[in-house]
Amino acid sequence: MNEQTPQMVPVDPDSDEPLRPYNQGLTPLHPPQKNLIRINMIIRALILLALGLAAEILLQVQLGTTPGMVLIPVALFALMLVLALPGRIYRRWGYDMGDEQLRVLRGFLWRTDTIVPFNRIQHIDVAQGPLQRAFGLSTLIVHTAGTHNSIVTLPGLATADAEAMRETIKGHIRQDMI
Amino acid sequence: MNELPASPLPDNSAPFQRLHPLSIILKSLGTLGQNLFAILVLHFSLFDRNIFYTGLAAVALVALVVGVTALIWSRFTYQVTAKEIRIKSGLLNRNNRSIPFDRIQDVSLEQKLVSRLLGLATVALETGSGGGDDGKLDALSRTDAEALRDTIRDYKDGLKPSDAGAAEHSDRGETPPLFAMDNRRIFIAGLFNFSFVLLAILGAVAQNLDFLLPDGFFDPRNWLDALPGRETIDGFSSWARVGGALAAILSLVVVGLVSGIVRTFVREYGFRLDKVDSGQAGFRRRRGLFTLTDMVMPIHRVQAAILQTGPVRARFGWYHLKFTSLAGDASGETDHSAAPCATLAEIDPILEDCAIHQAAADLAFQPVHPAFWWRRAILALLALTTIALTAGLFLHPGFFAILLLVVPLGFIPYLNWRHHQYALTASQLFVRAGWWWRRLAIVPLRKIQTVDVSQSPLDHPLDLATLTIGIAGGSTIRPVIIQDIGFAQAMDLRQQLIEAIGQNRLPGHA
Numbered sequence: 001m002n003e004q005t006p007q008m009v010p011v012d013p014d015s016d017e018p019l020r021p022y023n024q025g026l027t028p029l030h031p032p033q034k035n036l037i038r039i040n041m042i043i044r045a046l047i048l049l050a051l052g053l054a055a056e057i058l059l060q061v062q063l064g065t066t067p068g069m070v071l072i073p074v075a076l077f078a079l080m081l082v083l084a085l086p087g088r089i090y091r092r093w094g095y096d097m098g099d100e101q102l103r104v105l106r107g108f109l110w111r112t113d114t115i116v117p118f119n120r121i122q123h124i125d126v127a128q129g130p131l132q133r134a135f136g137l138s139t140l141i142v143h144t145a146g147t148h149n150s151i152v153t154l155p156g157l158a159t160a161d162a163e164a165m166r167e168t169i170k171g172h173i174r175q176d177m178i
Numbered sequence: 179m180n181e182l183p184a185s186p187l188p189d190n191s192a193p194f195q196r197l198h199p200l201s202i203i204l205k206s207l208g209t210l211g212q213n214l215f216a217i218l219v220l221h222f223s224l225f226d227r228n229i230f231y232t233g234l235a236a237v238a239l240v241a242l243v244v245g246v247t248a249l250i251w252s253r254f255t256y257q258v259t260a261k262e263i264r265i266k267s268g269l270l271n272r273n274n275r276s277i278p279f280d281r282i283q284d285v286s287l288e289q290k291l292v293s294r295l296l297g298l299a300t301v302a303l304e305t306g307s308g309g310g311d312d313g314k315l316d317a318l319s320r321t322d323a324e325a326l327r328d329t330i331r332d333y334k335d336g337l338k339p340s341d342a343g344a345a346e347h348s349d350r351g352e353t354p355p356l357f358a359m360d361n362r363r364i365f366i367a368g369l370f371n372f373s374f375v376l377l378a379i380l381g382a383v384a385q386n387l388d389f390l391l392p393d394g395f396f397d398p399r400n401w402l403d404a405l406p407g408r409e410t411i412d413g414f415s416s417w418a419r420v421g422g423a424l425a426a427i428l429s430l431v432v433v434g435l436v437s438g439i440v441r442t443f444v445r446e447y448g449f450r451l452d453k454v455d456s457g458q459a460g461f462r463r464r465r466g467l468f469t470l471t472d473m474v475m476p477i478h479r480v481q482a483a484i485l486q487t488g489p490v491r492a493r494f495g496w497y498h499l500k501f502t503s504l505a506g507d508a509s510g511e512t513d514h515s516a517a518p519c520a521t522l523a524e525i526d527p528i529l530e531d532c533a534i535h536q537a538a539a540d541l542a543f544q545p546v547h548p549a550f551w552w553r554r555a556i557l558a559l560l561a562l563t564t565i566a567l568t569a570g571l572f573l574h575p576g577f578f579a580i581l582l583l584v585v586p587l588g589f590i591p592y593l594n595w596r597h598h599q600y601a602l603t604a605s606q607l608f609v610r611a612g613w614w615w616r617r618l619a620i621v622p623l624r625k626i627q628t629v630d631v632s633q634s635p636l637d638h639p640l641d642l643a644t645l646t647i648g649i650a651g652g653s654t655i656r657p658v659i660i661q662d663i664g665f666a667q668a669m670d671l672r673q674q675l676i677e678a679i680g681q682n683r684l685p686g687h688a
Binding site: 100101107109110111112113114115116117119120144145148149150152 | 504626627628629630631632633634635638646647648649650652654657658672676679680
């Protein structure tokens with residue numbers, strides 16, 4: 001475990017946030033990941049807007065509702081998706097390559113903090129989608145033998161970093177753990 | 179696989195073998211049994227009860243089924259080499275599968291009633307690769323099946339199968355069992371195996387045979403109309419009605435008890451757990467009344483031990499010991515049942531064999547945060563209030579009685595909280611959970627795969643967290659989980675677990 005990770009700092013009830021920063025001082029994801037999240041959010045927002053528009057028209061024709069009753073809240077929500085969320089989601093991701101283990105922290109409301117010891121990893125994937133390729137990003141996926149949470153995914157790494165991490169972990173994989 | 183530079187036997191020397199010819203009959207019988215019903219339906223519908231046509235159709239069906247089964251049989255071959263088993267199968271799409279002995283988690287021999295009459299046994303090889311049988315030889319002669327099982331069991335890197343086989347046959351069957359259950363014990367186990375399966379089966383039968391029943395049999399309105407005048411029932415005194423209700427409940431209880439006992443007898447009859455020492459040390463479990471199963475599981479495959487009991491069972495000191503391994507039990511359970519109904523004194527030696535230790539009497543278990551129960555109780559109260567208000571205001575005031583459910587729904591989480599505890603020793607993690615279905619998971623730290631700390635939105639204000647221990651195998655629905663402990667406590671506990679994993683990382687130790 002890296003000594004500088006402040007995860008063991010006692011929780012001070014008065015000043016909770018400064019002691020536990022968003023990603024607990026772990027390595028943040030590669031910055032372009034934020035834009036990728038935003039693009040994904042824009043796609044979602046557009047789908048949402050299209051659905052909202054359809055509902056709006058349908059309701060207006062069928063029930064004669066006031067214009068904007070559906071569309072305005074939907075648009076506000078879509079705006080929040082695009083403007084407010086990507087930064088928050090990005091900030092709350094974090095990972096840490098220790099000497100013996102990989103730690104992955106994710107989520108804002110539903111937070112999960114996973115530690116995978118390297119010697120428990122069965123195999124590793126480095127995956128890249130078309131959008132990720134445009135940003136030079138890759139996803140590192142490690143598989144353990146466990147049944148619960150046997151696949152740990154870490155998106156938004158620079159491709160070179162992901163490949164370096166894969167090489168590091170590869171050295172620790174052992175045969176026949178189970 | 180890469181530890182052994184060269185195998186003493188050339189890999190392809192062994193001949194390809196077929197399954198036992200009698201397995202054609204065995205499989206045909208199974209398929210015919212499934213189609214018997216169709217023939218019956220045809221007899222009554224299309225053939226208009228003409229026995230000649232039905233007979234003709236039956237003969238055609240038998241010929242077709244036996245023919246196809248024989249064809250499949252002729253295209254199914256397997257080869258046992260020094261390090262792996264290869265199975266070639268398929269009529270049109272040929273499938274060539276090889277299973278290294280290294281990767282086989284457990285081997286089980288299964289003999290259904292018909293196979294016992296024919297002297298056959300089905301070999302099922304589990305590798306734990308997600309779902310289903312990974313290798314199934316259906317069926318070999320009993321002796322061949324046992325020989326194959328012994329070959330796989332005795333396989334160890336650098337050890338020729340013949341070496342181990344010779345030493346092993348002398349002590350077969352003579353050693354006293356590690357654990358066995360007589361009929362009295364199976365009866366006790368059955369008493370606690372209360373189930374409504376029989377009722378469900380009766381219901382399912384009624385559902386499937388509903389063409390024999392009059393139309394609208396399941397429509398309660400028809401029943402209300404058909405009852406011989408509601409006055410008859412209204413005429414009874416209230417005591418008679420209470421008595422009738424009690425009798426109905428009692429008969430349900432009896433059905434539940436009887437079906438539990440019958441089910442337990444069918445499954446556990448002649449239960450016997452042995453330790454096998456030849457080759458890889460392992461457990462061998464034999465059980466079954468009609469379908470005999472004979473499973474061998476190497477000890478080092480055991481990932482965790484689970485002790486299950488219930489409030490009544492615990493009072494009598496009965497526990498159900500299960501082992502978690504990467505592969506599920508062949509009978510469809512997630513964990514391997516090692517002692518369905520045993521006292522702690524009987525369980526101890528079994529656990530010692532796989533280097534798992536019971537909790538010491540002075541081991542202090544830590545409770546989880548009381549929010550575990552009051553949060554659930556508040557949520558239940560909120561949900562019930564909403565339901566009661568909506569239903570009570572809009573439908574019928576009687577629905578306000580739903581609020582009374584708050585008492586059990588609040589009390590049960592409290593009991594569950596009392597029974598949710600954990601303890602950490604130098605080499606093991608103990609997690610207790612559940613009041614009605616009591617479950618103590620004993621996880622050797624060296625078997626832990628991942629550790630998660632997670633927080634739900636409700637956890638943030640209280641700064642609580644849930645710790646999930648990932649082990650290889652076991653139920654995805656009920657993983658080893660410590661719920662609702664303080665965040666700092668969870669992080670601290672995880673740190674200790676991870677450090678212990680690091681320390682145990684000695685060669686050959688994991």
